[in-house]
Amino acid sequence: MTTLIQRSLPLAKSSTPALQFLRFRGKINIQRPKAPHYERARVVAVTQPKHPELPKAKSCFKTRAERTQQQQENPYNEIIAREVRNWLDHSRLVAFFHLSSITADDIFRVRVQLHKQNLHLKSYGSKIIEQAVKNTRYEAIVPLFHSNHCIVFSPNPEKTAALLRIVRRVPQMVLLGGIVEETMLSRNELVAYAQMPSLHAAQAQLVQTLSQAPGHLIQQLQAHQNSFVQVLDVHAKNQMNEETPEST
Amino acid sequence: MSVPFSGALRRSGGIVSAIGKQLKSVNLKGVKRITVQFDPFAENVKSTREFLFLLSTPKVAATNPKCVVKPEIVCDRQPANIKFALIDSAQEQAKVKEIRFNSDNLNTLELLQLCNKHVSSLAPPEEVTNKVLTKAEKQKLAGGASGGKKAIKKK
Numbered sequence: 001m002t003t004l005i006q007r008s009l010p011l012a013k014s015s016t017p018a019l020q021f022l023r024f025r026g027k028i029n030i031q032r033p034k035a036p037h038y039e040r041a042r043v044v045a046v047t048q049p050k051h052p053e054l055p056k057a058k059s060c061f062k063t064r065a066e067r068t069q070q071q072q073e074n075p076y077n078e079i080i081a082r083e084v085r086n087w088l089d090h091s092r093l094v095a096f097f098h099l100s101s102i103t104a105d106d107i108f109r110v111r112v113q114l115h116k117q118n119l120h121l122k123s124y125g126s127k128i129i130e131q132a133v134k135n136t137r138y139e140a141i142v143p144l145f146h147s148n149h150c151i152v153f154s155p156n157p158e159k160t161a162a163l164l165r166i167v168r169r170v171p172q173m174v175l176l177g178g179i180v181e182e183t184m185l186s187r188n189e190l191v192a193y194a195q196m197p198s199l200h201a202a203q204a205q206l207v208q209t210l211s212q213a214p215g216h217l218i219q220q221l222q223a224h225q226n227s228f229v230q231v232l233d234v235h236a237k238n239q240m241n242e243e244t245p246e247s248t
Numbered sequence: 249m250s251v252p253f254s255g256a257l258r259r260s261g262g263i264v265s266a267i268g269k270q271l272k273s274v275n276l277k278g279v280k281r282i283t284v285q286f287d288p289f290a291e292n293v294k295s296t297r298e299f300l301f302l303l304s305t306p307k308v309a310a311t312n313p314k315c316v317v318k319p320e321i322v323c324d325r326q327p328a329n330i331k332f333a334l335i336d337s338a339q340e341q342a343k344v345k346e347i348r349f350n351s352d353n354l355n356t357l358e359l360l361q362l363c364n365k366h367v368s369s370l371a372p373p374e375e376v377t378n379k380v381l382t383k384a385e386k387q388k389l390a391g392g393a394s395g396g397k398k399a400i401k402k403k
Contacts, residue, residue, distance in 0.1 A: 098288070098297055098319070100304035144288050147297035172304060174319045176288040186289075186323040 081132035091153035092181055098174040099148045110170050117162045123150045144176050160194040270360035276312040277371035278338035285320040286328035296328040298356045327352035338370035
């Protein structure tokens, strides 16, 4: 059986085709490609992708990367904006300063002095503040941040006087305005607020003013009795003085 | 036919380098006091605030340590202005007591350019103090003089 030679069909004969090796010794031609056949070139031209081009006026001076890719805003900005809004909502005193050229040492000293009074010195970029504050009730503060600035937050509005006292010694910090108890104040108004007495003192003053009218009335009613008592006092003293020299 | 060359050989560095260049030539020796008055909530105060910042930089302040820069904040939305109070010699030279810039419609570069044009030019010229010669320099001078004499003698 093994000696039987299998007769196969003529067309089923398989033989490896003649192989022609294109690559020899590594270097191939890429830089001067052969011009394609017309039919092939036509197919290639039709199948090229077409990208939408922005209207020329806007895209004229942008690079290809800027034209094709969309710029995504950094999500970290949103987090910082939320922090700014938080500080604004929970501070009863907010003061805005223009910051001239100052060394890091000096600003650190100011920061320490402020921190001792529970005043927090912060600074954020103008874009982030705009993002944080746009379409809220704090929108009016945006024009203050177009130049170098710093912000001081505090939960106690009675520290305004302390803040102004510390900042007076720093010529580089220029007070521009502030927010006290959700009311926007200009620079002069803030200075006047700082010079006002505390709430207790103001209440005591009010009580005193209210009691002035009846007090005046009582004083007038008792005027005669008081003057009589005073005259008697003087008379008694004089008598005593006369008696003692007589006795000596 | 070729067109003769016109234009710049180097590209300009932009507005920032122009401001830097102006800032290098600012000289406040002729000024006693600078008062920068602005309302922070008014429009167009950015250039005034930037100018105030640039005047407070250590290099500009070093040109005249006696000059005081005083920022004044007003609350009535009046346009911003900058006043330079001149020293006596500068007053005689310029025949005015103070120079005022209405900075509402000027940008930072223009402010600096005007400042250099009107204020820096009034700075009194520096007096040349006598330089103390070192021994090596003295020998060189003496050597040079005697060497010259010797050369002449030889000839």
